[in-house]
Amino acid sequence: MIEFxxxxxxxxxxxxxxxxxxxxxxxxxxARLKRRQRxxxxxxxxxxxxxxxxxxxxxxxxxx
Amino acid sequence: MSSQAATARQTRSLHxxxxxxxxxxxxxxxxxxxxxxxxAALAVGLYGAFAAPVDYQQGxxxxxxxxxxxxxxxxxxxxxxxxxxxxxxxxWRHPLADLAARAASPVGAAFTFLALVTGALWGKPxxxxxxxxxxRLTSVLILFFLYLGHMAIANAxxxxxRGRRAAAILALVGFVNVPIIKFSVDWWNTLHQPAxxxxxxxxxxxxxxxxxxxxxxxxxxxxxxxLLLLRMKSEIVAQRLRNLRQATLRGAEG
Numbered sequence: 001m002i003e004f005x006x007x008x009x010x011x012x013x014x015x016x017x018x019x020x021x022x023x024x025x026x027x028x029x030x031a032r033l034k035r036r037q038r039x040x041x042x043x044x045x046x047x048x049x050x051x052x053x054x055x056x057x058x059x060x061x062x063x064x
Numbered sequence: 065m066s067s068q069a070a071t072a073r074q075t076r077s078l079h080x081x082x083x084x085x086x087x088x089x090x091x092x093x094x095x096x097x098x099x100x101x102x103x104a105a106l107a108v109g110l111y112g113a114f115a116a117p118v119d120y121q122q123g124x125x126x127x128x129x130x131x132x133x134x135x136x137x138x139x140x141x142x143x144x145x146x147x148x149x150x151x152x153x154x155x156w157r158h159p160l161a162d163l164a165a166r167a168a169s170p171v172g173a174a175f176t177f178l179a180l181v182t183g184a185l186w187g188k189p190x191x192x193x194x195x196x197x198x199x200r201l202t203s204v205l206i207l208f209f210l211y212l213g214h215m216a217i218a219n220a221x222x223x224x225x226r227g228r229r230a231a232a233i234l235a236l237v238g239f240v241n242v243p244i245i246k247f248s249v250d251w252w253n254t255l256h257q258p259a260x261x262x263x264x265x266x267x268x269x270x271x272x273x274x275x276x277x278x279x280x281x282x283x284x285x286x287x288x289x290x291l292l293l294l295r296m297k298s299e300i301v302a303q304r305l306r307n308l309r310q311a312t313l314r315g316a317e318g
């Protein structure tokens with residue numbers, strides 16, 4: 001059986017905080033990536049035809 | 065002639081910046097495996113941390129070690145990663161290196177915060193105090209402020225290139241703090257115990273405690289790598305968005 005003795009009040013906050021910070025980082029990072037991807041998609045749909053009209057420059061071969 | 069070549073080079077490097085397809089393909093391919101491996105290592109490590117025996121002196125409070133020590137390792141590992149990335153960014157102007165440094169910084173700050181707070185939670189029952197201004201604790205606090213400075217400075221310039229360069233220089237200068245943290249427990253008198261795992265000879269820690277600790281360390285590292293790739297991808301998308309906006313603005317003007 002797991003023993004905590006008198007230290008449970010220190011052990012649980014340490015684990016809870018670690019889990020909270022790591023999960024928080026993950027959730028925030030994923031949310032920001034999704035938001036930016038959505039924004040980029042709507043932008044590319046709107047601004048796409050504009051870019052096609054410009055003359056191809058050096059290095060444009062890598063594009064899309 | 066040479067300025068033309070420089071402009072062409074710049075265009076190429078900017079272009080790579082806008083569309084680093086190879087990196088994105090690699091990140092997308094590795095991502096799921098890294099997350100799965102991180103979750104597995106953390107699950108096994110957690111099981112080990114709670115199955116491990118209690119310390120004969122510290123009792124159950126030793127369980128805090130399994131989150132405190134990996135957090136502290138990551139605090140230094142992430143900073144070292146940022147320093148290496150900054151060096152690559154300054155010397156070779158590799159655009160992904162700048163992105164890596166920028167994406168890693170808040171993660172490192174979070175791990176340093178965890179190391180400080182879990183350390184305080186361990187210090188209170190064991191040392192009788194949440195905090196002492198000794199070499200180890202103070203140098204880790206400085207590391208935390210270096211992270212905050214690095215995050216702030218990159219966004220403090222009108223011109224993002226200058227901001228990134230200033231942040232890279234700060235990261236390199238601040239790297240001197242990493243060996244100070246590592247050896248602080250040997251060089252100065254401190255309440256903090258010296259290294260138990262990376263000792264010459266055998267580790268001063270029983271295998272039943274060592275394996276969960278190392279597994280947690282592996283889990284934290286995999287978590288960081290997976291998160292770094294995800295955040296770099298996010299920075300690339302943000303950069304593309306900025307480029308598109310600028311192109312649209314230029315199109316509207318001309």
